Amino acid sequence: MHFDDLVNGFPNLTxxxxxxxxxxxxxxxxxxxxxxxxxxxxFAHSEVFMFGTFGAMWTWGWLGFGxxxxxxxxxxxxxxxxxxxxxxxxxxxxxxxxxxxxxxRPLRRRNAPPLAFLITAIGASFVLMELMGAATGRIQFGMxxxxxxxxxxxxxxxxxxxxxxxxxxxxxxxMFALDTFVQKTRxxxxxxxxxxxxxxAALMGVNKGKVIALVFLLGGLLAGVxxxxxxxxxxxxxxxxxxxIGLKAFAAAVLGGIGNLRGALVGGLLLGLVESYGSALxxxxxxxxxxxxxxxxxxxxxxxxxxxxxxxxxxx
Amino acid sequence: xxxxxDLWHRVTGFFNQSKPARIGLIVVFVAFLYVLxxxxxxxxxxxPGVWIPLYTTGNDMAFVLFTCTWTILLALGLNVVVxxxxxxxxxxxxxxxxxxxxxxxxxxxxxxxxTEYNWFESPYPWLVTVPIAIALALLSGVLLGWPxxxxxxxxxxxxTLGFAEVIxxxxxxxxxxxxxxxxxxxVGHPPGTWPDGTPIxxxxxxxYYWLALTMVIVAVFLIRNLVRSRVGRAWVAIREDEDAAxxxxxxxxxxxxxxxxxxxxxxxxxxxxWAGYNNFxxxxxxxxxNSILVLAAVLLGGxxxxxxxxxxxFLVVYVPEWLRSVGDVFxxxxxxxxxxxxxxxxxxxxxxxxxxxxxxxxxxxxxxGLWPNRRRAAEFKDRRQAVVVGEGxx
Numbered sequence: 001m002h003f004d005d006l007v008n009g010f011p012n013l014t015x016x017x018x019x020x021x022x023x024x025x026x027x028x029x030x031x032x033x034x035x036x037x038x039x040x041x042x043f044a045h046s047e048v049f050m051f052g053t054f055g056a057m058w059t060w061g062w063l064g065f066g067x068x069x070x071x072x073x074x075x076x077x078x079x080x081x082x083x084x085x086x087x088x089x090x091x092x093x094x095x096x097x098x099x100x101x102x103x104x105r106p107l108r109r110r111n112a113p114p115l116a117f118l119i120t121a122i123g124a125s126f127v128l129m130e131l132m133g134a135a136t137g138r139i140q141f142g143m144x145x146x147x148x149x150x151x152x153x154x155x156x157x158x159x160x161x162x163x164x165x166x167x168x169x170x171x172x173x174x175m176f177a178l179d180t181f182v183q184k185t186r187x188x189x190x191x192x193x194x195x196x197x198x199x200x201a202a203l204m205g206v207n208k209g210k211v212i213a214l215v216f217l218l219g220g221l222l223a224g225v226x227x228x229x230x231x232x233x234x235x236x237x238x239x240x241x242x243x244x245i246g247l248k249a250f251a252a253a254v255l256g257g258i259g260n261l262r263g264a265l266v267g268g269l270l271l272g273l274v275e276s277y278g279s280a281l282x283x284x285x286x287x288x289x290x291x292x293x294x295x296x297x298x299x300x301x302x303x304x305x306x307x308x309x310x311x312x313x314x315x316x
Numbered sequence: 317x318x319x320x321x322d323l324w325h326r327v328t329g330f331f332n333q334s335k336p337a338r339i340g341l342i343v344v345f346v347a348f349l350y351v352l353x354x355x356x357x358x359x360x361x362x363x364p365g366v367w368i369p370l371y372t373t374g375n376d377m378a379f380v381l382f383t384c385t386w387t388i389l390l391a392l393g394l395n396v397v398v399x400x401x402x403x404x405x406x407x408x409x410x411x412x413x414x415x416x417x418x419x420x421x422x423x424x425x426x427x428x429x430x431t432e433y434n435w436f437e438s439p440y441p442w443l444v445t446v447p448i449a450i451a452l453a454l455l456s457g458v459l460l461g462w463p464x465x466x467x468x469x470x471x472x473x474x475x476t477l478g479f480a481e482v483i484x485x486x487x488x489x490x491x492x493x494x495x496x497x498x499x500x501x502x503v504g505h506p507p508g509t510w511p512d513g514t515p516i517x518x519x520x521x522x523x524y525y526w527l528a529l530t531m532v533i534v535a536v537f538l539i540r541n542l543v544r545s546r547v548g549r550a551w552v553a554i555r556e557d558e559d560a561a562x563x564x565x566x567x568x569x570x571x572x573x574x575x576x577x578x579x580x581x582x583x584x585x586x587x588x589x590w591a592g593y594n595n596f597x598x599x600x601x602x603x604x605x606n607s608i609l610v611l612a613a614v615l616l617g618g619x620x621x622x623x624x625x626x627x628x629x630f631l632v633v634y635v636p637e638w639l640r641s642v643g644d645v646f647x648x649x650x651x652x653x654x655x656x657x658x659x660x661x662x663x664x665x666x667x668x669x670x671x672x673x674x675x676x677x678x679x680x681x682x683x684x685g686l687w688p689n690r691r692r693a694a695e696f697k698d699r700r701q702a703v704v705v706g707e708g709x710x
Contacts, residue, residue, distance in 0.1 A: 110680070112680075115402075120675065125672070126608070134661065134666060247474075288481065289482050292479075295475070296475055300467075
């Protein structure tokens with residue numbers, strides 16, 4: 001136990017925790033959306049995220065920015081990030097929709113039991129991960145340096161780097177947009193209807209298949225956004241990068257109450273903070289253990305998470 | 317074609333009706349399994365027509381068979397949890413790790429329990445540590461089940477997955493006893509010497525295979541008796557409808573805990589066998605991929621049926637090895653260039669992708685598994701005939 005580290009590094013730990021938490025929250029939204037509508041843990045979502053990291057990396061590499069190139073100017077960097085966001089979101093979104101069409105839709109047609117869905121999700125996750133592993137030779141790839149690391153805000157120990165600021169702002173904007181989409185638009189109403197009662201919604205004329213595909217697409221887009229910031233934060237990616245971060249994002253979704261969009265945000269940020277403080281207290285080796293212990297303890301006392309599970313019953 | 321199916325029905329009908337014939341067949345098959353790792357024997361097994369050997373060229377046949385058998389033990393243990401009690405456990409390798417580490421810590425002269433902490437003076441023999449390993453695995457099953465069995469279904473899956481990951485990280489980081497990534501070498505072997513004085517259990521996989529096979533047979537009989545008792549009926553009731561079982565007076569929590577504990581104990585035996593043969597234990601083996609491979613074995617073979625679990629355990633280990641041998645015979649390429657990318661296409665590298673595809677295909681077309689339990693297959697059939705709204709024509 002290193003209480004001194006926690007106290008001395010508190011501002012720094014908080015900002016890194018919130019940044020990591022924002023990334024968790026973006027991925028957790030994908031789990032939560034799919035769970036809210038289908039009651040399915042979409043294990044393949046971690047691989048959807050992983051495809052996004054590679055999509056962004058390959059785009060940057062194609063434009064001539066590899067791990068060995070120098071730091072570009074601020075304007076170029078912002079252009080590159082924006083392009084990376086678009087490409088990663090498209091790649092991830094497409095992957096998610098393909099998984100839904102190839103793996104889950106045939107199961108729904110056959111009215112398969114929930115266990116079959118979960119196993120299929122695991123199978124899809126393996127296929128995507130191992131194909132990427134075989135294609136990339138199972139090695140780690142570095143990212144080009146894009147944003148400068150000197151802090152933009154420096155007030156009394158609170159130092160915020162441009163990357164942290166960008167991650168947090170973009171994540172909040174994206175999540176606000178998603179919330180508005182689900183609450184205010186016609187498509188969003190369809191999603192909420194299917195989440196509440198899929199069969200009745202279908203009988204009332206909601207196109208269930210389209211809504212489900214849309215939900216996978218939305219989750220994929222958000223995972224793509226998370227992938228770009230993860231790339232810039234860690235500076236590398238590899239074929240199995242999704243596994244652990246996906247697991248933790250799922251833990252975050254459960255923490256906030258799976259199926260609940262605002263819960264994913266709360267859970268993600270909370271998990272990021274807990275991990276950050278915990279790694280200072282117990283040492284960074286134990287970061288992942290802390291995340292799971294927190295999850296198990298919370299599930300014992302509040303089996304539906306902090307905010308409760310509901311997408312259909314979410315207050316409009 | 318009809319002549320073949322007719323003959324098949326006659327043969328199966330004969331074995332269904334005559335119990336002595338059934339027992340005779342099983343005895344012959346078990347005897348076959350015991351002689352299988354002898355080189356003089358398996359060399360002549362091959363698929364006729366084109367000459368394709370059934371033995372493996374990449375690894376020693378006895379080693380492959382031993383790997384199959386400890387995987388089968390794991391599958392049998394997991395089958396109790398997933399197949400009978402219907403609890404999805406994604407972290408079954410955690411119990412394997414508990415068994416393996418217990419044996420390693422107590423039998424290795426390098427163990428820190430001996431060299432630094434003086435818990436005991438000299439390493440215990442392997443045989444003594446096996447019951448302790450089983451007991452500790454059972455205890456860890458109870459300890460995991462106690463808090464986590466209160467949550468259901470998907471949540472349980474994620475909690476068990478977390479448990480396996482926590483065990484692996486502890487094994488990786490813990491330096492005081494478990495020695496971190498450097499692991500524990502010189503794990504003890506089972507006792508016994510050949511007539512000429514050399515030890516039976518050393519680095520040859522064959523005796524280990526025989527021992528593991530015996531363990532499998534014992535485990536099959538014990539679990540079979542358990543499943544046919546009140547305990548087994550309670551498990552099936554919980555699997556089919558937990559609320560109804562509870563209302564009918566089945567203490568569901570207690571029986572779920574039992575399923576967890578017994579599954580864990582079988583996993584612990586598997587771990588102790590593996591630790592003995594492998595002679596070295598560290599955290600690298602206990603990845604979540606392996607837990608999922610065992611789950612794939614159970615579901616592929618047919619959850620809720622021991623024969624299915626055995627078939628599944630055999631297939632997930634043997635098929636990739638065999639495909640590699642066939643690849644060697646026919647000159648399957650190691651890598652293929654597609655769009656300037658070198659795709660690694662060796663069967664061992666692609667096997668997880670292959671099992672991923674297999675899982676998806678089996679779940680879509682044969683969700684009951686290859687060799688299903690009759691009652692479970694009927695449940696699946698019922699579901700399939702139910703009306704689905706809003707999915708078009710299936």
